[in-house]
Amino acid sequence: MTDIYEKLNEIQFDDPIEEVTITKIEQEKYLNQFKKSFNKKKSPKIKKRTIQIVAAAMLLMGGLPFMNHDIQANTVKMIENITYSFKDIITPQASKYATHINETVSVDKLDAKLTDVFINDKFLTYNLLIDTKEKDTLHLADIISVKINGREMMEGLSGSSEYLKDKKVYSDIGLVHLREVPPKGKLDVEMTFGSFEGNGETFGFKFKVDTTELSKSVKTKSINKAILVGKERVKIEAIALNPLSGEIKIEAENEHNYDINLYDEHGKKYFFNTIQSNRAADKSSSILVFNQDVGSTGKIDDLFKAKALDVEIIDTGKDHNGQVKIENKTDKKALHVEF
Numbered sequence: 001m002t003d004i005y006e007k008l009n010e011i012q013f014d015d016p017i018e019e020v021t022i023t024k025i026e027q028e029k030y031l032n033q034f035k036k037s038f039n040k041k042k043s044p045k046i047k048k049r050t051i052q053i054v055a056a057a058m059l060l061m062g063g064l065p066f067m068n069h070d071i072q073a074n075t076v077k078m079i080e081n082i083t084y085s086f087k088d089i090i091t092p093q094a095s096k097y098a099t100h101i102n103e104t105v106s107v108d109k110l111d112a113k114l115t116d117v118f119i120n121d122k123f124l125t126y127n128l129l130i131d132t133k134e135k136d137t138l139h140l141a142d143i144i145s146v147k148i149n150g151r152e153m154m155e156g157l158s159g160s161s162e163y164l165k166d167k168k169v170y171s172d173i174g175l176v177h178l179r180e181v182p183p184k185g186k187l188d189v190e191m192t193f194g195s196f197e198g199n200g201e202t203f204g205f206k207f208k209v210d211t212t213e214l215s216k217s218v219k220t221k222s223i224n225k226a227i228l229v230g231k232e233r234v235k236i237e238a239i240a241l242n243p244l245s246g247e248i249k250i251e252a253e254n255e256h257n258y259d260i261n262l263y264d265e266h267g268k269k270y271f272f273n274t275i276q277s278n279r280a281a282d283k284s285s286s287i288l289v290f291n292q293d294v295g296s297t298g299k300i301d302d303l304f305k306a307k308a309l310d311v312e313i314i315d316t317g318k319d320h321n322g323q324v325k326i327e328n329k330t331d332k333k334a335l336h337v338e339f
Helices: 001-009 024-037 053-060 070-072 212-215 300-305
Strands: 099-106 110-120 121-132 140-146 154-166 169-178 185-195 203-212 219-227 234-243 248-254 257-263 267-282 283-290 308-315 337-338
Touching: 110 185, 110 203, 110 212, 121 185, 121 337, 140 154, 140 169, 154 267, 169 267, 169 300, 203 257, 203 300, 212 337, 219 337, 248 257, 248 267, 267 337
Parallel strands: none
Antiparallel strands: 099 110, 110 121, 121 169, 140 185, 154 169, 185 203, 219 234, 234 248, 248 283, 257 267, 257 308, 267 283, 308 337
16 A cells, blocks of 8 residues: 555645635735645646645635637647547546547647546546646646536636656646536536636636436445444445446544545455545545546446445545555455445
């Protein structure tokens, strides 16, 4: 397990912050802190990054920008011809379940191509290919707004970036935390990208997403069983699997962070890490998602077909200045689940 947590220690996980009413002085103080927290550079040497953002902080910066439709029309042929989408990243099944956009825009310092998107539960997942025209301009393609059926829905973000050496572009995969579960069926989606600090141009995409096919394929197993991890009890509420992703919901009577490994009947391992936690009083509810790039020996195709799964829970304690440390863990068969 050491190599998994060495990789996790290279990235940071932050909890979404609730939107509150604050004074102008507090706004200025909070905004300065927010800007400092994103004073990071993306580099080809760093293959993975994980961030979370808060819609409230964007509102403090003067609201969310409108899309520039003239910029949308200015496409760039080079990046248009690059093929790298969820069927390459996740599974060939993505060609059936994801919405394929494949639109390219060009702004002053980069070209960007939105390849595909899918929506499940309270998350929108996208892949954006980015060709930077100058060094250290990747931050100019951060997602800053997601509207569904005309309503702002973005609450936070988790994601990773990878530099594709053979294609000489970045693949930026974002998992947008939505304020609520969107309606099922056909949705009008508008995504706006730019810089959190407001410098540079904004650009965006408008398209429709039909969630019907993916929604019909979701397999959910309600569990609601508490497991002792060291001296702490963790309740596994449910496991939900679909052809493109996996999700586990847990509840704990503490502020610890938890990871989970699932093992199928063939011995393949599936690593889930926490991407969202809501803490209230002495309890916390968390959502963990399947990460097939870190510590997993099985892919989403294998996980979705699994007939039985054993659960191992890993307690990484409270936050340790961004470092991940294992404090306790169960055995590999702490819970048996059959689908």
